Amino acid sequence: MALQMFMTFGSWNCLLLLVALEYSKASSDVNESANSTAQHAPNAWFAASSSEPDERISVFELDYDYVQIPYEVTLWILLASLAKIGFHLYHKLPGLMPESCLLILVGALVGGIIFGTDHKSPPVMDSSIYFLYLLPPIVLEGGYFMPTRPFFENIGSILWWAVLGALINALGIGLSLYLICQVQAFGLGDVNLLQNLLFGSLISAVDPVAVLAVFEEARVNEQLYMMIFGEALLNDGITVVLYNMLIAFTKMHKFEDIEPVDILAGCARFIIVGVGGVMFGIVFGFISAFITRFTQNISAIEPLIVFMFSYLSYLAAETLYLSGILAITACAVTMKKYVEENVSQTSYTTIKYFMKMLSSVSETLIFIFMGVSTVGKNHEWNWAFICFTLAFCQIWRAISVFALFYVSNQFRTFPFSIKDQCIIFYSGVRGAGSFSLAFLLPLSLFPRKKMFVTATLVVIYFTVFIQGITIGPLVRYLDVKKTNKKESINEELHIRLMDHLKAGIEDVCGHWSHYQVRDKFKKFDHRYLRKILIRENLPKSSIVSLYKKLEMKQAIEMVETGILSSTAFSIPHQAQRIQGIKRLSPEDVESIRDILTCNMYQVRQRTLSYNKYNLKPQTSEKQAKEILIRRQNTLRESMRKGHSLPWGKPAGTKNIRYLSFPYGNPQSAGRDTRAAGFSDDDGSNPGSPSITFSAHSRIRSLQKQQAPEIIPMKSLRRGGKTLSFGYQRSTSQEEHMGGSRRVALRPKPPFHAVDEEGESGGESEGEAFAVRSRWTTDRGHGRDYHRSHSPLLQRK
């Protein structure tokens, strides 16, 4: 059904395209003839559209040439978008094949249409368009969405693998193909070493991220994920650098007398280009972060600054023949941390979406060009070359993966298993990058360019379709421990419980890394960089109130639908229900199982998840809110009934302390906060008030969920830092002490626990920050207090 809709869309669009093309042909003929007559006719402006040279104003004109380029480009993009919509409508498809498959098919379709109607496709991709306009957005998006903490934790392995892997692949494939070319029987004698090396470098440009979406649900572990991501990120840069270098070589040395000096110079150049690009990127990143510090009054230009500076870093690096790709990547990575804290929430969202959009458009266009090239007459098919290329691609990738990881495993604390290595090997899917580089080979230097292009296309098609479609099952096969699956309900429940438990304990353990370097960087960062680059924080009161409203609304709804009113701690029912446990029929069991699978809360994904083609909607946010609200309520209920907390403490223990609340405390008054003393510190220390309050952190905790970031930890961290409402560490300490003390009214607890912890220092691996705050939907207990300040939100 969805497929049919998709087909309909697709076909309507094709029809539209066909019609447009026919018109264009017609009108171009018309225009040509009209133009020639126009020169003779005195009234040229009449003749533009009519073929007769007499002077009539035509009522209806068609001028297709004027809009041809933008029109067709837009049409292609729309077609690809409609195809994507169709692709996602049928929800199983994204798990089956990567989206690149779809884009390639669309491209081939468009190519077929253009070829079929014999239409000259107007925007031919040339070198400048690709390198200046199409490539930067793709790379920028990769760099921006890269999760920084795991990246830097694994940076050694990533660099080792990406750089050396690309080099080994490129040189290996190049050399092997050269050897094949030496064999007379294949008729490839005229392809010299340099050309082979160049081909090797461009064919080793992999795009493994495209397949990530396919095996996402297999809970790939973080390190593996980072390897793939890191490789994708750096691979483009390295292959382009190699490519440019080899092209320069080819231009210089037409006689193939390359001296060792040149090779050394080449290596040095490689390093300089790479490192220089990165330096440029970092500098630009800092500049743009610095500038965003001052944009609070014109937040509309914040996205503009981000994009322009990144682009500028790319261009500036390219001017000096440094690697623009690495520059833009480094710029994005550096910039991200500080910019995220500076810009407003809407700018942040805009930046992310816009970046996705741009890169998506670029990639679509490249694939369309690819499709256009596929269907056409520009092929030169050479069986030997193509087959050997395919074979060598796989062989060399296998060699590089296993060799490099064998070495790097010796130095890692958590070595990569063979299974992980297989996944990395198999995810070597080629993409738009290699096609573009092949397409842009200068014909003058490469008389057999067509053969190269054909071979590249074959490799791309093969890897994307065959590897892309089979990698999902492969990963699931490698991952699955148990085979059959009809778990009993018990097992399902317990498994989920254990997953949650494990995630929770992992959170307690925190992230372990090489502390020294990270700590040093953090200290440096904190002491100097942040002071310069991050703006002074002002309370963003509108956002706070907005979130409060949302929270309250949800809480209200939950209560009204009767969910929260269920008594959590009613008298145990067992007494009444010992008999009468009905035997449930199998269908009931099935339905119970379904209920469980659909409704149990998902385990918080600690592992990362990245989808190249869209931003994940935040299902976890809603879940998190529910959990938080319920906990709130549970706590309150237990307090109210005088029970102790659900965990078995005897009721009536006075670990609850009432602290007095000073009248008219301006701070609290200004902030809608409420304080309760809930000290579970040792009771033997009555002197220290345990402080708590500020609904802010509560809001902040929601805020975090708000950021549509798929990496919960990261978003937590971000949430914790932004919107600190002036909550610099020092002030939070003081608030902690400052105290809100409230007079104890009666011995019986008619109060609530509001408790929350102020923001934690954010030191310590930057992750333990307090963000939980519980506030209660007070139902009338409020009147029990003397409170001077503004009422809390609850009133329902």
Next chain:
Amino acid sequence: MGSRSSHAAVIPDVDSIRRETGFSQASLLRLHHRFRALDRNKKGYLSRMDLQQIGALAVNPLGDRIIESFFPNGSQRVDFPGFVRVLAHFRPVEDEDTDQDPKKPEPLNSRRNKLHYAFQLYDLDRDGKISRHEMLQVLRLMVGVQVTEEQLENIADRTVQEADEDGDGAVSFLEFTKSLEKMDVEQKMSIRILK
């Protein structure tokens, strides 16, 4: 590893902790570092509030119970050995652990102890059985709000019924273990980094 700040010497009783939990020196150092980071006011022990400040636990449906498991017997503080003792349950099981001297107590990360830890998450009143009521509570925690109370009760009934063999309407630890005999508990409840 061994940086200037955290030295094995700083951890009190490090040898006995090592013997009890089976952690390596390096892991203990890291855990100690983590313990000190969580212990905001440098008290030397952790209170519930310190653990509650781990933001991610707030959105874990079992967050409260997990925190509570660090404070056995109603105590209000957990010191480093206690902290490590809980985490030791999640140490991955290695093969050399299996041929232990039978006189030594079972290591904390044995299958039985892992299951016992999980069992205690259900069994709040520590009576050694998971009653239907307790099962219902856990279900409530773990399931979204769209499921009605009736459905939850059915599920709880069914769960207890499936596992309960001696018909007392509650799941004892043995029954719990039995119902999970096919499951790879060691892998589910092991955290790779806690070597």
